[in-house]
Amino acid sequence: MTTTRTESLFDRVLGLIVDIAGWGAAISGLALVLVVGGNVLLRYLLNSGSVAMQELEWHLVSPIALMGMAYGMRHGGHVRVDFLYERLGPRARAVIDLFSAVLMAILGAALIWFSIPYVEQSIMMGEGSPDPGGLPYRFLLKAFIPVGFGLLLVQAVSQAMINYRQIRAESGVPTYETSAAIPQSGAGD
Amino acid sequence: RAQETFNWKMTNAYGPGSPFYVTGPGSPEDFCKRVTEMSNGRLNIQHFAAGELIPALEGFDAVQAGTVEMNAANAYFWAGKIFAAQYFTTVPFGLNFQGMNAWLYHAGGLDLWHEVYKPYGLVAFPMGNTGVQMTGWFREPIESLDDFKGLKMRIPGLAGKVYQQIGVEVKLLPGGEIFPALERGVIDAAEFVGPYQDRRLGLQKAAKYYYTTGWHEPSNVTELLINQKAWESLPADLQAIVKNAAQACNLDSHSWCEANNAAALRDLVENFGVTAQTLPDEVVTKLKGITKETLEAEAAKDPITKKVHESFMAFRDNHHEWAAVSEKPYHGIISSKDGMS
Amino acid sequence: MTGNEWLAIGMVGGFFGFLVLGVPVAISLAISGFAFGIMGFGTGLFNLLPARVYGVVTNYTLLALPLFIFMGVMLEKSKLAEELIDVIGHAMGRLKGGMGLAIVIVGVLMGASSGVVGATVVTVGLLSLQPLINRGYDKGVASGVICASGTLGQIIPPSLVLILLADILGESVGTLFAAAMVPGLILAGMLGLYLVLLGIFKPEMVPAIPQDERDALSSRDLLIKIVKVVLPPLALVFAVLGSIVGGIAAPTEAASMGALGALLLALFTRRLSLGVMRDVLHDTLITSAMVFFILICAQPFGLAFRGLGGEGLVHAMFEWVPGGDMGNLLFMMGVIFVLGFFLEWIEISYIALPMFLPVFQNSGIDMAWLAILVAMNLQTSFLTPPFGWALFFLKGVAPPSVSTVDIYRGVIPFIGIQALALILLFIFPELTSWLPDLIGW
Ligand code: NA
Ligand code: NA
Numbered sequence: 001m002t003t004t005r006t007e008s009l010f011d012r013v014l015g016l017i018v019d020i021a022g023w024g025a026a027i028s029g030l031a032l033v034l035v036v037g038g039n040v041l042l043r044y045l046l047n048s049g050s051v052a053m054q055e056l057e058w059h060l061v062s063p064i065a066l067m068g069m070a071y072g073m074r075h076g077g078h079v080r081v082d083f084l085y086e087r088l089g090p091r092a093r094a095v096i097d098l099f100s101a102v103l104m105a106i107l108g109a110a111l112i113w114f115s116i117p118y119v120e121q122s123i124m125m126g127e128g129s130p131d132p133g134g135l136p137y138r139f140l141l142k143a144f145i146p147v148g149f150g151l152l153l154v155q156a157v158s159q160a161m162i163n164y165r166q167i168r169a170e171s172g173v174p175t176y177e178t179s180a181a182i183p184q185s186g187a188g189d
Numbered sequence: 190r191a192q193e194t195f196n197w198k199m200t201n202a203y204g205p206g207s208p209f210y211v212t213g214p215g216s217p218e219d220f221c222k223r224v225t226e227m228s229n230g231r232l233n234i235q236h237f238a239a240g241e242l243i244p245a246l247e248g249f250d251a252v253q254a255g256t257v258e259m260n261a262a263n264a265y266f267w268a269g270k271i272f273a274a275q276y277f278t279t280v281p282f283g284l285n286f287q288g289m290n291a292w293l294y295h296a297g298g299l300d301l302w303h304e305v306y307k308p309y310g311l312v313a314f315p316m317g318n319t320g321v322q323m324t325g326w327f328r329e330p331i332e333s334l335d336d337f338k339g340l341k342m343r344i345p346g347l348a349g350k351v352y353q354q355i356g357v358e359v360k361l362l363p364g365g366e367i368f369p370a371l372e373r374g375v376i377d378a379a380e381f382v383g384p385y386q387d388r389r390l391g392l393q394k395a396a397k398y399y400y401t402t403g404w405h406e407p408s409n410v411t412e413l414l415i416n417q418k419a420w421e422s423l424p425a426d427l428q429a430i431v432k433n434a435a436q437a438c439n440l441d442s443h444s445w446c447e448a449n450n451a452a453a454l455r456d457l458v459e460n461f462g463v464t465a466q467t468l469p470d471e472v473v474t475k476l477k478g479i480t481k482e483t484l485e486a487e488a489a490k491d492p493i494t495k496k497v498h499e500s501f502m503a504f505r506d507n508h509h510e511w512a513a514v515s516e517k518p519y520h521g522i523i524s525s526k527d528g529m530s
Numbered sequence: 531m532t533g534n535e536w537l538a539i540g541m542v543g544g545f546f547g548f549l550v551l552g553v554p555v556a557i558s559l560a561i562s563g564f565a566f567g568i569m570g571f572g573t574g575l576f577n578l579l580p581a582r583v584y585g586v587v588t589n590y591t592l593l594a595l596p597l598f599i600f601m602g603v604m605l606e607k608s609k610l611a612e613e614l615i616d617v618i619g620h621a622m623g624r625l626k627g628g629m630g631l632a633i634v635i636v637g638v639l640m641g642a643s644s645g646v647v648g649a650t651v652v653t654v655g656l657l658s659l660q661p662l663i664n665r666g667y668d669k670g671v672a673s674g675v676i677c678a679s680g681t682l683g684q685i686i687p688p689s690l691v692l693i694l695l696a697d698i699l700g701e702s703v704g705t706l707f708a709a710a711m712v713p714g715l716i717l718a719g720m721l722g723l724y725l726v727l728l729g730i731f732k733p734e735m736v737p738a739i740p741q742d743e744r745d746a747l748s749s750r751d752l753l754i755k756i757v758k759v760v761l762p763p764l765a766l767v768f769a770v771l772g773s774i775v776g777g778i779a780a781p782t783e784a785a786s787m788g789a790l791g792a793l794l795l796a797l798f799t800r801r802l803s804l805g806v807m808r809d810v811l812h813d814t815l816i817t818s819a820m821v822f823f824i825l826i827c828a829q830p831f832g833l834a835f836r837g838l839g840g841e842g843l844v845h846a847m848f849e850w851v852p853g854g855d856m857g858n859l860l861f862m863m864g865v866i867f868v869l870g871f872f873l874e875w876i877e878i879s880y881i882a883l884p885m886f887l888p889v890f891q892n893s894g895i896d897m898a899w900l901a902i903l904v905a906m907n908l909q910t911s912f913l914t915p916p917f918g919w920a921l922f923f924l925k926g927v928a929p930p931s932v933s934t935v936d937i938y939r940g941v942i943p944f945i946g947i948q949a950l951a952l953i954l955l956f957i958f959p960e961l962t963s964w965l966p967d968l969i970g971w
Contacts, residue, residue: 026811029818033600036593037790040779047339047358051349054361057783058590065587065826068819077816078554078823079922083935085552093552100553103561107827110564111579118580121250125309130269131361132350132487138269141588145580205884206698241880242836243578244585256577363590365693366780368703374777391702 014158015074021151022071025063032060051133062141066148070155073104091170094163101160108153115145195423197234200248202262205238209386210261210411215317215442217261220413223434232427234259248414253309258419261316264302264412265346272487273305273494276501277313279406281348281480283501286320286408286443287516288508293410296504301497310417316435317411317442320450322403323387324468325380326371326396334472343367343379347483348405354479355472364390371395380405383446384453393461400468404476411442534570538838541566542872545831546916555922560827567834575837582829587822590782591690594646596818597785602653603813604792605763608801615661617759619739620752626729627736629665630675631722633658637679638718639767641686648821648923649785651680655927656817657763668735669932670940671728677913677920677937678721678944684909686714688774688781691875691908695901698883709898709962710905716961717906717951724947762799766791820926824919832877841881844869848886855893859900862886863907863952870911875919878908898966899959906955910948913941 036057043049072078085093122139129135201217203210212218221234237257239245248260249267265278276283277298284292292298293315302313325344329336338356342349349359360376370376372395379396381387383403393399413435420428457463488498541562548558567576586592605611615629622628633654640650655676662672684691687707696703728736738744747755770788773779779787796802835841844865851861862882869878883904890900912920915938925934955961 022815025819026815029596029600029811029814030807032593032596033786033789033793036597036783036786040773040783040786041790043341043358043360044778047341049358049360051359051361058588058593061589061593061596062587064596064815064818065822066583068815069823069826072816072819072823073554075812075816077820077926078556079820079926080552080554081549081916081934082552083933083938084550086933088552096552099551100557103548103553103557107557107560107564110576111583114573114576115580115583117254117577118250118584121253125270128269130266131345132268132347132483133353133359134269142580142584144587145583204694204697205880206700206887208700238880238884240585240876242575242833243581244589247578247581247585250581251578254577256574360780362780365697365703366591366782369688369707369774370780372704373774375774375780389700389702391704394702394704 011158011161014154018070018074018151018155018158021067021147022074025067025071028060028063028067032057032064035060051129051131052135055129055131055135059135059141062144066144067151069148070151073152073155073159091167094166094170098160098163098167101156101163105153105156105160108149108151108156111149112146112153115142115149119143119146192231193424194230195232195427197232197258197419198237198242199234199259199261200237200242200251200257201239201260202245202248202266203239204245205241207238208389209317209319209442209446211236211238213442214445215438215440217316217411217413217438219441220261220316220434220438223437224430227430227434228427232423232430249311252414252416253311255416255418258416260412260414262412262414263409264313268346271305271309272491273497275347276497277302277305277315277412278410279408280484280501281351281405282477283407284505284508285512286318288505288512289318289408289410290315290439291508292501292504297500298504301500305493305497307417312415312417312420314413314415314432314435315410315439316413317438318446319383319406319409320443320446321408322383322406323380324400324403324405325378326387326392327378327398327400328371328374328396329377330398330464330466331400331468331472333469334475337472340378341376343370343376344405345380346405347480348380351405351476351479351483354483355475368392368395382409383450384457385446385449388453388457393457393463397461397463399457399463399465401465402467404468404473411439532839532842534838535840535843537566537570538835538840538843541831541834541838545872549916556823556827559824559831560829563827563829563831563834567830567837570834570838575833576830578833579830582833583826586825586829592646592822592825594782594785595649595821596814597789598640598646598649598653599656599817599821600810600814601766601785601788601792602656603810603817604789604796605766606656607806607810607813608792608796608799610759610762610792610795610799610801611657612661613755613759614763615658615665616739617752617755619665620744620747621756621760622738623744624738624741625726626733626738627725627727628729628738629662629667630671630725630728630736633662633675634679634682634718634721634725636767637682637721638686638715639764639771640680641683641689641714642771646683646690648919650683651677651920651923652817652821652927654680655924659924659927659932660929663929663931665739666734666737668940669936671735672940673924673928673932673937674940674942674944675721675725677918677924677941678948679718680924681909681912681920682714682718682721684912685710685717685902685905687711689905691879691905692901694876694879695883695905698879699887699897699901701897701901705898705966706901706905708966709902711965712961713902713906713951713955716954717948720947720951721944724943762795766795817927821923824922828873828877832873835873835877836881844881855890855895858886858889859895859903863903866904866907867911867914870908870914871917875908875911878911879904896959896963899955899962902962903952903955906948906952910945910952913945913948915941 039049039053119142122142127138201211218236221236224232224234243251246266248262251257252260263278264274267274306313341358341360343360343362344352353359367379368391371379488495545558545562618632619629687710692706693703696706766788769791770784773787774781774784851857866882912918921937
């Protein structure tokens with residue numbers, strides 16, 4: 001929805017990264033429905049199931065939540081209190097959006113910073129499930145935290161560039177792109 | 190050296206207000222209070238229940254990273270990181286309260302515990318014990334091994350793996366969902382702790398057959414986990430205070446359980462129509478055999494687990510030999526009318 | 531007050547500042563937490579953040595969230611829900627407020643099958659906000675009724691709030707479930723009554739389907755439409771509820787019956803194409819991620835609030851509350867309500883309850899009654915502007931024409947109703963003890 005002719009190659013690469021991860025997460029959503037539903041039905045009808053499949057249920061939530069953050073931001077799926085925002089002109093809005101994007105970048109960077117030692121610790125121990133028969137490689141699950149916030153950082157950079165060009169365009173500074181062609185991707189409600 | 194004051198944090202794997210696990214005589218909160226008193230305020234430990242600072246099972250990582258200095262939990266929660274940790278809480282058909290303490294304090298158990306945790310920069314001490322737990326709650330009576338085929342049971346951990354081999358369908362459920370699931374028959378059986386804790390969850394309203402004895406958890410050690418660097422920064426007198434407070438809580442928490450479980454069980458039987466009974470012999474024998482195979486298979490996977498396993502099992506046989514001529518006949522004498530069934 | 535306690539207050543202020551500017555809610559929460567936390571205690575405590583984030587995204591009970599959202603989105607995208615509100619409106623005849631009444635009923639049914647607040651608000655919001663507005667409902671009333679009905683699930687068992695309260699208060703989960711049933715239904719009844727009264731006194735806010743349009747649809751056609759349009763979604767909600775009651779699924783996993791059911795329904799009614807599936811997965815992800823993003827970003831805020839000694843502030847206030855159990859109780863209710871403006875409910879329960887617990891445990895106050903009072907109060911806090919979770923979740927799925935102010939304005943009467951229910955419960959503790967006594971729980 002954001003690919004317009006005026007987007008630079010860099011913009012499109014950033015968008016593509018977020019979208020690919022987002023589709024991985026979206027498919028986890030379908031898998032979640034099938035796995036949880038399947039576990040319930042198999043247990044009830046056939047008296048069968050496994051600890052690993054039960055653990056897979058909540059393992060699937062991590063990609064949805066963490067890889068979905070940036071994708072949601074990119075496709076307008078976030079909430080803001082808009083009573084001031086909706087009264088502002090396009091330039092002021094772009095300024096607020098740029099400010100938000102910078103804060104989002106800080107948030108992404110901070111969580112990457114804090115979570116890398118946490119994930120490292122888990123990798124060093126080869127952490128798996130404490131339940132015999134559970135899923136191994138629990139550190140992969142934890143790795144979704146820096147990955148998810150890394151994607152958020154990517155999205156923040158992409159959004160900041162769009163907002164920055166918007167501000168310049170609104171201020172009458174000529175750019176090689178026309179602001180009108182740039183959609184409010186990830187910045188509007 | 191000037192008298193330095195230490196302000197530490199302790200996290201806990203159990204939620205706020207949980208008797209035994211968080212609050213009450215011999216609990217982690219009690220431990221923190223004792224340490225402050227004994228050290229005259231030189232070591233203050235602020236206690237945080239699960240969810241207050243971090244989620245329930247994140248204490249190991251937090252202590253290892255040194256962000257908090259102490260954590261209260263059960264070592265077997267870390268079995269996914271270090272399998273041998275299992276033995277420092279309990280293993281099926283393992284040691285009871287006396288045996289566990291004898292092994293830990295006087296037969297090399299605690300040294301092994303420290304050896305296992307050393308590579309991770311951690312130190313641990315026993316700080317509590319529930320004593321023997323209950324097999325669990327069953328919606329239908331268990332008469333033979335066949336009754337376990339296809340039985341859906343909430344039972345985490347090693348015991349779950351053992352049950353699976355006699356046909357049990359293991360269901361993982363958080364504490365809060367045990368009641369509604371058992372009540373509606375989503376599961377046919379559930380294991381939790383013992384009479385006092387189980388009554389608190391209301392399980393007697395969902396199932397009436399309460400089996401004993403806790404073959405799967407013949408005792409259950411509360412672990413005091415400490416960041417090694419932090420531990421080494423304490424002067425010797427404060428270290429002694431921590432060790433002694435932990436040992437006092439180990440005793441006091443168990444005494445509290447012994448004092449409360451009897452009344453709770455009587456209440457369950459007399460006022461809620463619960464029947465408490467033992468599992469059939471054939472079931473126990475079968476479970477014992479499978480447990481032996483399972484533990485031996487796991488122990489063969491890495492040298493440190495093997496070392497712990499062998500020490501634990503050698504001591505168990507040793508201790509049971511003595512218990513068979515001391516505790517066992519004594520219990521036989523004083524409980525000749527077997528007040529439970 | 532210590533410097534850090536001032537920072538705690540500043541943090542709440544900073545958060546409101548970001549919110550008013552229009553910075554996304556999640557980012558406002560996280561950044562104000564970070565900024566003031568670092569000023570107060572440096573980065574040390576934030577090393578615990580990954581553990582808290584991991585706790586949120588691997589929380590078993592939150593499984594229900596994407597599952598319910600999937601169900602709602604599937605009903606919407608496969609056009610199974612398009613006519614839903616319309617057909618209900620026709621079926622309600624000339625009863626003004628009738629479509630709103632249907633929302634309350636759906637709220638009760640979904641509430642009885644789920645304990646996750648975002649799930650119901652988002653699902654019902656997706657299905658009904660735009661159709662209600664199309665039918666001439668006042669935007670505020672439509673938003674308010676969805677938020678209020680969507681939070682009923684917190685008091686109608688099974689409920690996450692009640693499970694947590696049972697744990698903290700040392701009551702059995704079963705007792706609290708039974709104790710909450712009657713108050714929950716009374717609250718639902720009051721919401722319904724309000725809509726009926728609105729239909730009488732302010733009919734233009736909750737119009738019925740116009741007479742001529744209703745006349746144009748024969749009762750036979752209406753019946754067919756009810757079977758084709760109303761029955762399927764209702765059947766899904768009953769599938770969820772039925773699988774819990776019938777012992778097929780535990781409360782959390784039951785949500786999958788609705789999601790799977792919606793998938794099969796779309797498949798068998800030949801409404802499922804690859805394009806529809808793609809849209810469903812896209813929307814499910816965006817909506818679920820919106821809710822999770824807020825929950826995740828609440829973690830640095832909650833951690834900082836604790837690290838800065840925010841709970842110490844509450845303690846200090848408690849010191850000078852005039853004595854007496856009633857004084858303490860009223861103070862606690864006030865604290866929970868106010869904390870509800872800026873903290874997540876789990877954080878509130880953990881901060882407020884353990885502090886008051888020792889006071890009430892020795893007072894002879896019925897803990898089950900106390901738990902239900904707290905649960906209903908927490909539920910109200912989901913609705914209180916400027917920071918009610920339900921309001922944000924609805925905003926996340928609302929059409930662009932519905933502004934935050936519409937939602938804030940619309941929810942106010944419903945907060946009033948909840949306050950009234952709370953007062954009723956306060957005066958008549960029997961409302962909570964009657965059912966547990968009757969069935970012996
Ligand atoms: Na509910
Ligand atoms: Na609120």
